[in-house]
Each structure stands twice: as C-alpha cells, then as structure tokens.
Amino acid sequence: MSSNVHSPGAAAAAVSGRPGRALARAAGALVGGPMLWRLASVALFCLTWEVAGRIPVSYAFPTFGATAAAFAAMVADGSLPAAFAVTLLPLVIGVTLSAVLGVGIGVLMGLRRGAEWIAAPVFIVLQAAPMAALIPLVTFVYGIGLTSKVLAVCLLALPVIALNGYKAVRNVNPSLLAMARSFLASPWQRVVRIILPDASPVIFAGLRLGVSAGFIGVILAELLITPTGIGDLITYHRSIANYAEMYASIASIIVFSAVTLAVLQTVEVALFRPEKKGT
Amino acid sequence: MGAVRRIDAARAGRPGPATADPIVQVRGITKRYGSTEALKDVDVDVPRGKLTTLLGPSGCGKTTLLKIVAGLLDATAGEVLVNGKPISGPGPERAFVFQDFALMPWATVITNVAFGLEMRGVPKAERLETARHCIREVGLAGFEDRYPHELSGGMRQRVGLARALAVSADVLLLDEPFSAVDEQTRRKFQEDLLRLRHQENKTFLFVTHSIEEAVYLSDAIVMLSRRPGRVNRIIEPAIDRSGSPDEIRRDRHYLDTVEEIWHSLRDFVE
Ligand SMILES: Nc1ncnc2c1ncn2[C@@H]1O[C@H](COP(=O)(O)OP(=O)(O)O)[C@@H](O)[C@H]1O
Numbered sequence: 311m312s313s314n315v316h317s318p319g320a321a322a323a324a325v326s327g328r329p330g331r332a333l334a335r336a337a338g339a340l341v342g343g344p345m346l347w348r349l350a351s352v353a354l355f356c357l358t359w360e361v362a363g364r365i366p367v368s369y370a371f372p373t374f375g376a377t378a379a380a381f382a383a384m385v386a387d388g389s390l391p392a393a394f395a396v397t398l399l400p401l402v403i404g405v406t407l408s409a410v411l412g413v414g415i416g417v418l419m420g421l422r423r424g425a426e427w428i429a430a431p432v433f434i435v436l437q438a439a440p441m442a443a444l445i446p447l448v449t450f451v452y453g454i455g456l457t458s459k460v461l462a463v464c465l466l467a468l469p470v471i472a473l474n475g476y477k478a479v480r481n482v483n484p485s486l487l488a489m490a491r492s493f494l495a496s497p498w499q500r501v502v503r504i505i506l507p508d509a510s511p512v513i514f515a516g517l518r519l520g521v522s523a524g525f526i527g528v529i530l531a532e533l534l535i536t537p538t539g540i541g542d543l544i545t546y547h548r549s550i551a552n553y554a555e556m557y558a559s560i561a562s563i564i565v566f567s568a569v570t571l572a573v574l575q576t577v578e579v580a581l582f583r584p585e586k587k588g589t
Numbered sequence: 590m591g592a593v594r595r596i597d598a599a600r601a602g603r604p605g606p607a608t609a610d611p612i613v614q615v616r617g618i619t620k621r622y623g624s625t626e627a628l629k630d631v632d633v634d635v636p637r638g639k640l641t642t643l644l645g646p647s648g649c650g651k652t653t654l655l656k657i658v659a660g661l662l663d664a665t666a667g668e669v670l671v672n673g674k675p676i677s678g679p680g681p682e683r684a685f686v687f688q689d690f691a692l693m694p695w696a697t698v699i700t701n702v703a704f705g706l707e708m709r710g711v712p713k714a715e716r717l718e719t720a721r722h723c724i725r726e727v728g729l730a731g732f733e734d735r736y737p738h739e740l741s742g743g744m745r746q747r748v749g750l751a752r753a754l755a756v757s758a759d760v761l762l763l764d765e766p767f768s769a770v771d772e773q774t775r776r777k778f779q780e781d782l783l784r785l786r787h788q789e790n791k792t793f794l795f796v797t798h799s800i801e802e803a804v805y806l807s808d809a810i811v812m813l814s815r816r817p818g819r820v821n822r823i824i825e826p827a828i829d830r831s832g833s834p835d836e837i838r839r840d841r842h843y844l845d846t847v848e849e850i851w852h853s854l855r856d857f858v859e
C-alpha cells in the first residue's frame with residue numbers, strides 16, 4: 311500500500327493528541343502540490359464518467375451529474391444516512407472485534423510457538439477459503455440479524471489482520487532486539503518499545519486490508535443474507551431501475567471505505583511512526 | 590621490534606597473559622553454530638581502563654566473541670568473568686555499540702540515547718539530561734530531536750556510542766563501529782575515541798579487521814586466527830600518543846607494528 315496517502319482526518323488529529331499540528335499538516339497538504347494533483351485526478355475521473363454517461367455507454371449507466379443529484383436527493387430524504395447507519399453498525403463492531411482479536415492473536419502467534427501452532431493453520435485455511443461461498447452458511451447458524459452480519463465481517467477481516475500481525479512480529483529487526491536485550495530491557499519492554507513499533511507498519515497494513523475485507527463482508531451479507539442497509543439500497547434501486555440512485559449508493563460506500571483507510575494510515579503515522587510525518 | 594612487547598601464544602602454552610587487573614576474563618570459550626566451529630578454546634584477559642582490540646580476518650569469530658562477552662550469545666563451552674564474577678547474560682557494567690548502529694528509526698536521537706536509562710527506570714528529566722550530556726560528548730549537540738534517517742552513517746554511529754556512554758557502564762564493547770562510515774569520518778571518530786578513553790575511566794573492547802586502526806587505537810591487540818578463531822598472539826603496541834594524529838601515523842613504532850602484524854597475518858593466511 312502506498313505510504314503517502316494523506317487524509318485531512320480530524321479523527322486522526324483527535325487521536326494523536328496534537329490537534330493543532332495535525333490540522334496544520336492537513337491544511338498544508340490541501341494547498342501543497344500532491345493534494346492538488348490528487349484533486350486533479352479526481353476531477354478527471356468525474357469528467358470521464360460524465361462523458362461516458364452522456365454517450366451513453368449503456369442505458370443503465372447514469373452520468374456523473376445525475377448520480378450526484380441522486381446522491382443529494384438520497385441524503386436529503388434521509389434514506390442514504392439511514393442505510394449507512396444500518397450498514398456501519400455491524401461493520402464497526404466486526405472490524406473492532408477483528409482488530410482487537412486479530413492483532414492480539416497475531417502478535418501472540420509471533421511471540422509464542424505454542425500459539426503459532428494452534429492458531430496459524432486456522433487463519434491460513436480461512437484466508438484461502440472463498441468467503442463469499444461461506445457467508446450464506448452463516449445465516450443458518452445465526453439467522454438474519456446483526457450477529458450474522460458481524461460474523462460475516464469477522465470471517466473476512468480477522469484472518470488477514472491476524473496473519474499480518476504474526477508476520478510483522480516474526481520479521482522484527484533482530485539487531486534491535488539484541489540492542490534492547492543488551493540495554494537490559496525486560497521482555498515486556500521489548501514487546502512494547504521495540505516489537506510493536508517495529509512491527510506497526512505491517513500490522514497496520516493488515517488492519518487496512520482487514521477493514522477493506524470488512525466492507526466486502528458487510529456488503530456481501532446485505533446482498534446475500536439480510537436485505538438491509540446499503541446492500542438493500544443497491545438491490546432495491548436496481549430492481550426498480552433507478553440506476554442513478556444505485557450508482558450513488560455504490561459510489562458513496564466506495565468513497566467512504568477509501569476515506570476510512572486513509573484516516574487509518576494517518577492514525578498509524580501519528581501514533582507509532584513519528585519519523586514518517588510530513589514525508 | 591624492541592618497541593613491541595609481545596607474547597607468543599604458541600610458546601606460552603595456554604594462550605592469554607595474566608594481566609594484573611583484568612576487568613573481563615574470557616576462559617576457554619568455544620562456540621559452535623551447528624557443525625561450524627566459530628571459536629575454539631579462547632582465553633583473553635581485558636585489562637581495566639585500557640583499550641583492547643580483537644583483530645582478525647572476516648568470519649574468524651570476532652563478533653561472536655564480543656557478543657558472548659556482552660551476554661547476548663551463549664557459549665558452547667567456557668565462561669566469561671566480569672569483575673571476577675561469571676556472567677549469565679547482559680549486565681549494567683557492559684554496554685554494546687553495534688556494527689549496524691541498531692537505532693530505533695521511530696525515535697529521535699535523544700530518545701535513542703536515553704534508551705538504556707529508560708529501561709533501567711531512570712526518571713525522564715534525569716535521563717534526558719544525561720543523554721543531552723552524552724550527545725554533546727560525541728559531538729552531536731543540536732541534533733537531539735532529529736530522527737536517525739536524517740543523519741549520516743558516522744553520525745548514527747555517534748548516537749550508538751552516546752547511548753552506550755549514557756548508561757555509564759565500565760566496559761564498552763564496540764563491534765567494528767567504523768566499518769560503515771567513510772575514511773575521513775572514521776579518522777575523526779578514532780581521534781574522538783582516543784580522547785574519550787582519556788577523559789572517561791572506561792575499558793574498551795574493540796573489534797576491527799583493520800590493522801592500522803588496531804595499532805592506532807589499542808593498548809593491547811588480541812590477534813585471532815582464521816576459523817575456528819583462536820588467540821594467536823597478543824601484541825601491546827607501546828605507541829607514544831602525545832603527538833598529533835599525523836605524527837602518530839608517521840611514528841616509527843606505529844609503522845613497525847603495523848608491518849609486523851601484517852607479516853604475521855600473511856604467514857598465517859599462507
Ligand atoms: N547465527 C549464526 N549461525 C551460523 N553460523 C554463524 C552465525 N553467526 C556467525 N556464524 C559463523 O561463525 C563464524 C564467525 O562469525 P562472526 O563472529 O560474525 O565473525 P567476524 O565478526 O569475525 O567476521 C562465521 O564463519 C559465520 O559464518
């Protein structure tokens with residue numbers, strides 16, 4: 311994953327505890343060169359979309375303008391925010407659970423042979439399994455409620471988070487570990503002061519992959535199991551041929567997912583890798 | 590050869606001279622990695638307050654021996670005594686300077702330098718003050734809040750040295766600290782090391798594969814043979830270091846000693 315994704319995320323600022331600096335950085339990024347190019351790239355994309363919609367590529371393909379109008383209307387009538395609320399609840403629960411459990415188990419697998427032997431095969435098999443095929447099975451176990459959606463999110467997010475945590479800890483710089491030992495760090499200090507910071511880029515890469523897998527999981531669950539939230543909105547508007555509304559729903563969840571991932575990266579840099587700030 | 594007091598290991602029976610006041614005693618250390626024997630029955634006495642060098646070709650086990658003395662590696666056989674007591678791991682009286690610097694890339698210079706003190710539970714204000722002092726000592730004042738990636742190789746190694754000085758250990762163990770820096774930096778660094786050695790009452794155990802560096806810096810040079818490393822002989826170059834660095838490098842004794850070591854190593858390789 312590219313390391314120079316910035317986000318003007320206020321959430322990151324709140325977590326870093328240095329809101330002033332983070333805001334200044336975000337402001338700097340907005341006027342600075344790279345952000346300008348990114349905006350230009352977005353503008354080009356929208357323009358291409360508009361042109362393709364006007365040709366039109368397919369009668370089921372709305373223009374950018376129509377999609378944006380549909381988006382505004384859906385926000386105004388409250389259907390989009392309501393759908394987001396429904397989709398986000400299992401997503402947030404599932405991703406939080408997966409992050410805590412995944413990082414915990416992953417780090418433990420990296421630190422202890424016993425944990426590695428017990429847990430690693432499970433996650434390796436889970437990661438290899440075609441999850442979309444498993445998701446309908448979840449319904450039989452947990453019905454069509456919140457639990458099955460959370461489970462779908464966890465099934466997709468947990469393996470990649472845990473396996474990245476495990477790899478990250480395994481690949482910690484041995485020279486830094488020897489350094490810590492020679493300066494009399496306790497095992498706990500070694501974990502907290504050396505292993506976690508050194509492993510954090512790979513752990514966070516796993517978290518980002520896990521979050522995007524979680525988005526896949528929750529949307530799949532809504533399309534395949536419980537017709538609610540954004541998944542339902544997409545299905546519904548497709549069934550009545552409201553293509554602009556359908557595209558607006560899809561685009562909004564994509565943008566939301568991208569922004570979430572960018573915020574996550576900012577949080578990582580702020581918390582663990584101060585040396586990468588402003589690069 | 591009059592200037593060089595030497596003890597030939599071959600003639601002394603069991604190599605390793607009895608030094609009056611050894612701070613570190615290496616006794617019969619053997620180290621095997623699987624089937625490779627890296628060190629074989631090594632005895633070395635490191636005199637207190639002196640700079641002792643381990644000199645030998647690459648792969649002869651210098652790093653291995655230094656890490657065993659540091660308590661970072663377990664020996665297959667033999668023991669290491671520090672101040673007369675056998676060691677069982679790293680200890681507060683020893684500090685290591687790593688060949689690859691081993692700095693935390695996510696921490697500033699001052700945090701890196703204060704690391705050892707932090708691990709020992711020294712309160713923040715106190716450890717930062719000590720760290721600041723050591724940073725000045727190695728000539729890095731003004732770089733306290735930089736990150737390692739913003740520094741040159743030579744400066745990074747100074748951070749590693751300051752970190753080792755900060756914990757006020759009696760023995761500094763340096764593993765080819767200058768191998769990753771350019772020649773000018775290396776010479777400057779060597780002079781700083783000589784100055785530090787006079788200012789601080791510390792013992793240095795220093796690894797290098799450079800004959801010139803060993804002769805320039807050392808009170809005693811322990812020559813290790815090719816793998817498996819054994820103590821081949823110990824040389825005590827009595828170089829007069831009162832002159833300028835250039836004068837020392839032109840000094841007769843200095844040049845003779847370099848030449849002599851070079852010849853004995855060549856005999857050895859052939
Ligand atoms: N972890 C290890 N596993 C196996 N062999 C090793 C290991 N570390 C060092 N060796 C071997 O031991 C010998 C001595 O290594 P080292 O102490 O690093 O030598 P030096 O520092 O003198 O170059 C070398 O032949 C090296 O290949």
Ligand SMILES: [Mg+2]
Nearest residue numbers: 651652653765
């Ligand atoms: Mg070495």
